[in-house]
Amino acid sequence: MSYLKGGEAFLDYAIENPQFTFQVYGKNEIRRELPSNVFLNDYISNEEVLKILGQSKYFFCKPLAKEASGRLVAEAFLSGCEMITNDRVGTWSFDFYPNDKERAKQEMKETPQLFWDNVNRILNQNETENVPDLGHVLVYKSYGGLGDIFFCLPSLVNLKEVSTSVSFAVHPRLVSFFTKYFKEINIVDEEKIKEREAEFDIIIELGNYPAFRGYDLPHAIRYSTHKKVKQHAIQHHIDGLAKFHKNYSNQYKGYPYFERNTDFENPYYVVHPGAGFLLKIWPTENYAKLIEELHDLFPKLKCKIILGKEDPNPADFFTKEMNHIEYITGGLEDIGKAMERAFFHIGNDAGITHVAGAFNVPTVGIYGPTGPGSWGSFAQFNEIIWGKKGNCDLRCNYDVIINCPDRVCLSSTTVPKVLSALYQLLQKAYEDIAFDLKVNPLLEIDFSEKDCLLKINQNELLIEYRDLSMKNSVEEILKGNFKDDFSEEEESLIHVFIEQQVLFCIPELK
Numbered sequence: 001m002s003y004l005k006g007g008e009a010f011l012d013y014a015i016e017n018p019q020f021t022f023q024v025y026g027k028n029e030i031r032r033e034l035p036s037n038v039f040l041n042d043y044i045s046n047e048e049v050l051k052i053l054g055q056s057k058y059f060f061c062k063p064l065a066k067e068a069s070g071r072l073v074a075e076a077f078l079s080g081c082e083m084i085t086n087d088r089v090g091t092w093s094f095d096f097y098p099n100d101k102e103r104a105k106q107e108m109k110e111t112p113q114l115f116w117d118n119v120n121r122i123l124n125q126n127e128t129e130n131v132p133d134l135g136h137v138l139v140y141k142s143y144g145g146l147g148d149i150f151f152c153l154p155s156l157v158n159l160k161e162v163s164t165s166v167s168f169a170v171h172p173r174l175v176s177f178f179t180k181y182f183k184e185i186n187i188v189d190e191e192k193i194k195e196r197e198a199e200f201d202i203i204i205e206l207g208n209y210p211a212f213r214g215y216d217l218p219h220a221i222r223y224s225t226h227k228k229v230k231q232h233a234i235q236h237h238i239d240g241l242a243k244f245h246k247n248y249s250n251q252y253k254g255y256p257y258f259e260r261n262t263d264f265e266n267p268y269y270v271v272h273p274g275a276g277f278l279l280k281i282w283p284t285e286n287y288a289k290l291i292e293e294l295h296d297l298f299p300k301l302k303c304k305i306i307l308g309k310e311d312p313n314p315a316d317f318f319t320k321e322m323n324h325i326e327y328i329t330g331g332l333e334d335i336g337k338a339m340e341r342a343f344f345h346i347g348n349d350a351g352i353t354h355v356a357g358a359f360n361v362p363t364v365g366i367y368g369p370t371g372p373g374s375w376g377s378f379a380q381f382n383e384i385i386w387g388k389k390g391n392c393d394l395r396c397n398y399d400v401i402i403n404c405p406d407r408v409c410l411s412s413t414t415v416p417k418v419l420s421a422l423y424q425l426l427q428k429a430y431e432d433i434a435f436d437l438k439v440n441p442l443l444e445i446d447f448s449e450k451d452c453l454l455k456i457n458q459n460e461l462l463i464e465y466r467d468l469s470m471k472n473s474v475e476e477i478l479k480g481n482f483k484d485d486f487s488e489e490e491e492s493l494i495h496v497f498i499e500q501q502v503l504f505c506i507p508e509l510k
Contacts, residue, residue, distance in 0.1 A: 144207075148209070156168055235252055
C-alpha cells in the first residue's frame with residue numbers, strides 16, 4: 001500500500017465506510033495510523049491472490065498516475081468484484097468494462113494469437129513500401145561538445161536515405177571544416193540558416209545526449225533510449241531519429257569516415273593532452289614521459305601535439321630537448337590537416353579523440369571518471385584504457401568528480417600500460433606492413449635455472465626449458481635481443497609469445 005498506488009485515498013475511503021472490513025496484503029508504506037477496520041496481512045503468492053479475489057465483494061484501486069493496464073485490476077474484475085476505481089486504470093480503456101465480463105474473457109484469450117499475427121505482419125511487410133520521404137530536412141545540434149557533433153553524423157546519413165535533402169547546421173567556425181570532410185550532407189551556418197527555416201519541411205534539433213538538458217530548445221527531440229538502454233551515443237542518436245519515418249533504418253551501418261592518407265614516408269603521431277573538462281585528463285607529466293619514451297624507441301617518429309587555449313602543455317615536464325615535436329594551436333581545420341596523415345593518436349576522453357575517430361586514425365583513448373561506455377572511440381582500430389575498473393567503485397557525477405582527491409581512475413594508468421596498449425593497437429592496424437618485434441612493457445619475468453614465469457597483469461605463463469640452448473634463446477628473446485634469423489624452435493616460441501601478448505609485431509618505424 002503506497003502513495004502512488006492510491007494508499008491515501010484508500011485509507012480515507014475506509015474511514016468514510018466503517019461498516020466495511022478492508023484487508024491489505026503486503027507492506028504499508030503510508031505514514032498514517034491504520035483505521036480499526038483495515039487489517040494488514042503478509043505478502044501472498046499469485047495463486048492465493050486469485051483465491052482471495054474470488055472471496056471478496058469489493059476491490060479498491062485509485063492510483064495517482066496513469067497505469068497502462070493493471071493486471072490485478074483485471075483479475076479482480078474477472079473474479080466478479082465490484083470495482084472502486086478511477087479513470088487512471090488502463091484496463092478500463094477497453095469497451096467491455098464495466099458490464100461485459102464474458103467478452104473480456106474472450107478477448108483476453110484471443111490476445112496472444114493477435115499479438116503474434118501482428119508480429120508476423122510487421123516482419124513480412126514490404127520494407128520498401130512506398131511512403132513519401134520527409135522532404136527537405138534541417139538538423140541543428142545546438143547543445144553539447146565537439147565530440148557530440150561527431151557522434152550524430154551516422155544518424156544524419158541514415159536520415160538522408162528517407163529525405164529529399166538533409167542540411168546540417170553547425171557553428172560558423174565549423175562550416176568550412178565539415179564542408180571539406182563530411183561530404184554526404186549539406187553543411188550550413190546555423191546563424192544564417194535561421195532566416196531561411198521556412199524553406200524546410202521538417203526542422204529537427206538534436207539537443208543533447210545524454211538528455212539532461214536541451215529539451216527547451218525549439219524542435220528538440222527526446223531520446224527515448226536515454227537511461228534505458230546501455231549503448232554508444234552514436235546509436236542513441238540513430239534511435240532518436242527513427243521516429244520520423246517508418247523506413248528510417250535504426251541500424252548503425254558504420255561510420256562515414258573522412259578521407260585519410262597516412263604519411264608512411266615521414267610518419268608522425270598526434271597527441272592531445274587536454275579536454276574540455278580538465279578533470280578528465282591523464283596527468284600531463286605522464287604524457288611527457290610517454291612522448292620521451294616513444295622518441296627513445298622510435299627516433300625518426302615525429303610528434304604533433306594539439307594544444308587548445310586551456311590545455312596543459314607536456315613541454316612543462318620534458319627532461320630533455322624534444323626537437324621532433326610540432327605544436328598544433330590553430331582551429332579545427334589545422335587539427336583536421338594533422339589527422340589526415342597521422343599514424344596514430346593518443347588522447348583523453350575529449351572531442352579531439354573523436355576527431356581522430358572521424359578520420360579513422362588508430363587511437364588509444366585514456367578514460368577516467370566518465371568511462372567509455374557511451375563515449376568510446378569509434379575508430380576502426382582503437383584501444384581503450386579505463387583505470388576505474390578494479391580501482392574505484394564510485395558512480396561519478398559532477399559533484400563526485402570535482403571533489404575527488406586523487407582521481408585514481410586516471411592516476412592508476414601508467415606509462416607502460418599506455419605503451420602496451422599502443423603496441424597492441426599498431427599490431428592490429430598495420431598487420432600488412434614490415435614489422436619489428438617488441439616486448440610487452442607490462443611483462444614481469446621471474447627467471448630460474450629450469451624455467452621462467454611470465455606475468456602480465458593477472459595472467460601467468462610458465463616456460464620450462466628443454467635444454468640450455470632453449471634457456472638461452474628464451475632469455476634473449478624476452479630481453480628484446482632479436483636477431484635476423486631464428487631457428488625453427490625459436491620461431492615456435494615467438495609465435496606462442498605473440499599469441500599470449502608477451503611480444504607484439506608492430507610496424508617498422510626505424
